[in-house]
């Protein structure tokens with residue numbers, strides 16, 4: 001079931017800036033990543049999802065409601081973490097969080113307190129004197145404590161140290177378990193790789209690829225690297241006709257691409273060779289996406 005439906009979304013800020021003909025379908029219960037470099041169009045897309053700006057063309061529908069026309073109603077289902085956090089008022093973190101819970105009519109202070117402890121957030125601090133990381137944590141606590149069905153987050157880990165980023169990723173996994181639908185932009189490939197089901201890649205306002213992370217995690221086409229003890233073995237292996245992706249002759253190393261189905265056959269073959277080592281090269285989302293960006297250029 002499609003929960004967030006973006007159709008041909010276009011906002012033209014001229015001179016090639018903006019977003020152009022973006023279509024994405026986010027399913028209920030999905031964790032959907034949105035990656036791209038600075039200025040690629042992530043925030044512009046998210047602002048349309050929240051109904052803050054009107055598209056030139058196309059539409060965003062959330063749970064069947066038009067994000068622009070029914071913006072107030074949509075916000076009943078959605079919790080949002082903006083890219084730039086500015087808190088209104090001059091209150092403590094606790095007062096701010098309690099007010100948000102009261103205004104939205106969702107969530108509980110108990111949950112907010114629990115989340116603050118997990119994220120090591122001092123809620124007694126005044127929101128204006130908070131560091132960037134503390135502000136980010138406050139926004140995260142506010143969004144997660146609200147218990148909304150849909151979470152839309154613009155670079156939610158900005159300002160968090162690596163330890164807190166891990167805590168946040170674990171919290172997201174818990175939200176996914178509860179069946180929440182999550183859309184998050186990021187430029188940190190490792191975090192989207194860890195938590196997302198699918199990831200859309202945006203470049204210069206256009207979607208260049210939607211990656212199903214299963215295809216990365218469970219890819220059956222593997223690459224192995226091996227180093228031979230002797231030049232004779234190194235040369236003999238090259239003559240066998242395996243699909244060789246790279247050779248480092250000075251180190252007697254060969255990189256072979258092979259499908260899982262044929263790996264046993266390769267291992268049998270290698271018994272007849274003197275090897276220093278033989279190991280799989282793990283493909284990460286970052287490597288994959290770097291290739292995609294290269295192809296686009």
Ligand SMILES: Nc1ncnc2c1ncn2[C@@H]1O[C@H](COP(=O)(O)OP(=O)(O)OP(=O)(O)O)[C@@H](O)[C@H]1O
Nearest residue numbers: 013017018036037038039040041042043044045083
């Ligand atoms: N109100 C606006 N008027 C004119 N140009 C704009 C406006 N808002 C955004 N842009 C331009 O549109 C492009 C996309 O911006 P956007 O903020 O969506 O990118 P982003 O992917 O979120 O980048 P970042 O990672 O830096 O936040 C940029 O070139 C930006 O300068």
